[in-house]
Amino acid sequence: MKRSLVFGALVLLVVAAESSVIEKIVSDMKENYKVVENTSLRNKRAINTYKQKATLGVLTPADPIDANKAKNVNLPPGVGLLPRGEKFSIFVDAHREEATSVIQYLQSAEDFDVFITIATIFRDNINTELWLFAFHVAIQNRDDATGVRIPPVFQLQAQAFFVNGQIDQATAEAQLPGTSQIVRGLDLDLFSTSNRRDPESRLAYFREDIGFNFYHWQWHVSNGFFLVKDRQGELFYYTHQQILARYDTERLAAGLTRVLGLHEWNKPIVEGYNPDLSGCNGLGGYSTRPSNMVLCGGLKSRSNLNLPIPDGENILVMLQQQRDRIAEAIRLERFTLPDGSTVPVDINNLGQAIEASIASPNPQLYGLIGLHAWGHILLSFITDPDGRYNTEPGAMFDTRTSNRDPVFYRWHKFIDDVFVTHKATLPPYTRSEIAWDEVRLSDIKIKTTRGTPSDNTLYTYMEEEVIDISKDIYFEFDQSGNPIKVRNHHLNHEAFKYEITVRQTSGSASRATVRIFMAPRYDEIGQLFRFNDQRRLFFEMDKFDIALTRGTTTYTRFSHDSTLISQVASTFAKVEEAAQTGVPLDQCTSDQHCDCGWPANLLVPKGSFEGQEFDLFVMLTDFDEDISSPGAEYRPGVSLCGRGGDGIHPDTKPMGYPFDRPVSVFGTQDFEQWLNTFGATNVRTRVVKIFHQGFREPAPDPFADLSSSSSGF
Template identity: 25%
Template structure:
């Protein structure tokens, strides 16, 4: 990590100020005055793309989405206006212009549209590189917490009602929010068992931030660095999501994700019990609900796209806009297919292959037909920071990944020679006892209730339990016949399938998730390798809440403390990598693999959100990215280690610590 300069700290503070209570911009008098006085089109020389400014001004004069309305990036008119604002922010020639433009938009543009465009701009704008954004739940508490919690926050602040709150050491109003509604009001009993995972706040937010980092509408390299392996990353991320979700189903004794058919009722319902900021209820869906009539045209389009995907995968060819075709039975084919199915801006033929995921989210979410382009009520499926909550999201991911698995089945299988590491053998793998538990965390939701004035510093937090696990250590013994470098990967997967039969790693390679990977210096003879679960660069701690973070920045600006810029601004919560398990223990297994390492064989992966990493210049998920023609566990340089995950009460964990 690098020590932050005062200039960086001031920028960090200003970004938070510009996102603070966007529904009440007057509460920041200095920014409000700046936004009122700034004339965005007066000096076009302040922007490197003057046409972008002219377009935004034309849209604004014509009439954009008004303040107070619900914004959705899944609506083409909303997205067009948000992109126009983003472009003006991005093309600001200096940070001063960037802030003035944001201050103007904070007053004159729809709140949701402003937050989205400004957030994407902060991530991409060179002068705000590695600046942290507030958590989404802090900006939109009503979308993460049930109506009951929001009402309690309102009563506790305005009426000093202490009956449903608890005391806090920092003076915050704490509202308990654990299982406050019966399962029948939310989802099926089976899905209710998984709410601690599917409704985990930071798990959903990491998904949101990843979408901010690489929006589906943005071409790679158009704004900032090229996004490498975009289509491949799309599949890899969904694979990890799906495999991790299935492990939680194993832990709770649930069966396989149910398939669905566009011609039949949707099997799983979902009742969010939440409202948008303007009081409109977030759409719900009942179990075995028939698809609404106004979605029938979209269903026809979805079926057509699915036929096109199947044709492309089975034939091995995709068609470009100029009527030429391209083979996808190549190393880069996964990249082409991923972009095509996501329907992102790098798709080889968006006119033909469309945007499958966008359409599917629209249909499955059961959002009502818009009364007009500025009167939409998006479903949970149409909000990136929330869609993991809906059971049908996982059914959709399963369907998308079925195309991936079908595609790789046509690729040449790995041979023993492809994956072997001559003269290197993993002799043994041991791991400490793996134990999970639930602990409490307080989420800042002050924005759920309007502030009385600029001096209103009332803190309101919602307390939920979250899944966590004790730190554990891998103990790996490697025998090498020479001094050399290796690259060691650790994957985790189930021991048994949903039919309680022991899984075949060769066939079920996609059920394993990558936990850690790093370079190791192997000496001649026996090498004892110890690695803590907390050392992985792929995961990290949950971010501190914005009230705590803002105070840290203030102290750092005055020189009281030192703030170090994190190497990886956003990472998946380390506490969530291990599934819940059970008191008696649920069997899983680690797959450990070591392969040759050389600096020239490494790929430098750059991400505006997740930092820079060096990874093997091989397919993501190697060597578990596709099938092999032998039992991969038989490799001398691989090892399959069974272990159990035990779930304990937090008090039991504390006593044994």
């Protein structure tokens, strides 16, 4: 039984009516595409090998994909509308509809062979960026594709991740005479898309981190508008809130103020941005936005932007109406449904309304495209709103590139402020909702290999990584020659571990959930944060469970085991190895998003050369009361990517608990004063310092061969 994806009724009807069309296309095209059918596989390893090879075969055609030309086969209705060579965006309604149709056709294939055949046909005949997005979604949601992995998109579409100079120089140097050991790409300036005259350039290492850009794209693949998943709207809220918390943390370390929400749409936007990225297959790149541009509501449709509004309607006016309707729903604490009835506003349906997923309570009233997506569109076309100059959209148009742009964070701060308005209607947490008197968290320490004097101290640094982009699906390059490799710089940290000492004093609980968060202690002017301000800066570091025993036990938890991060970096080379051996890269199951997770290299904030102080917060809660169903687990990636398939989110607590609800807006308590009001024995804090050490050689993980499960868990 296939995992369910819930699509619009129109798409389902199209699929039912056109199944014969697909069957005929498949029958006509199989011979031309030389698809080898699975007829003699005798064991699971052979099946894995076959499926993984077939998947890689679709992604690595013998000839590079020509984004401009199609092979002119008859495609089913609703497919092939977005021209090849145009940019695809999940924020555009017409693009969403076609992507949903393609995904449904891929999902409806009766077996893996037919799936691969349809995928191959679509690859050569529809918009390539739309196709790659839909192919990723389908692989993740087919039961017969469990364990099949796709190489990261930054190796398949490098032009959307690496600046022009990197790719140009890496390609040129790969063609020089020499051995395959050539790995020199451009020695990337960390501020390559701007210079030090722009204060925002200090955050380029974070915004333009390849793993971070990949995570944002992968999140939208795993949690798209076309899906109905458990707590999906809440996950949309929490994921972007956590991104903002980490971004503001990095800004404070860089001597900048926290980001301001983009609330006033008629005022100039101070931040400019030059993406310096080329389009795929040499097509147009992304436009530059000069500083002090102003949003314009007079957006006009064009070939890649079929807007669902009458010509002449001002989009800013429409968007203000949507914003006001959502604000009114929050004030009344009720959403109005299409039939006129109402339902209570909660964090989940609020997220669905703002994102305009197919589970939105009332798309006609609160937005067909949604408050969130309209902001991306307007900001993408801010330099040419009516299309008179045929300029390309900006970085905000694309989930692979949008979080590179400083305005992404201003827009999402505005969106987060809408969520905060709803959270302010909820009562503050009481002692009974925080304290768990059956356990005492006696001590917590963070340790590295530097010894006891460095307890509760973390170290970050910049390092170089080499990434092979030879398999880019658009490259016309002699694969028998030297590989095309780019050199990239990114933030990383020394490995560390938590030592958590727990004493069970009473009760019969057998397991506890361990929740770990951190937040900077001081604001822009060096004053200790008020808790009501600081709570929006607490970012999750880990969440897991431990087995409780009577008496006192010290548990060890290694940083590389954090459930926040993606546990496997499935590079092209690793996927090819899996295809050859038939051995899966990991034990990823159908209810996980295998490659989705916060980038491991950004788990620890940068800190400062002098040492930036943070509040470390560790909390124990009753695991049996926390979990949504018996057997639930905190698996890798679940906190910021959700569950795959029909999985139920394992933790019943609100996402971000206990920092998601405000205290009195007039309160002047700091963090410790807030905690002391509960007298909770299940909570412990420490002050942690993070030192940044500049550029250096990568540090090996001394704990790499150790697992937390072997240390008392």
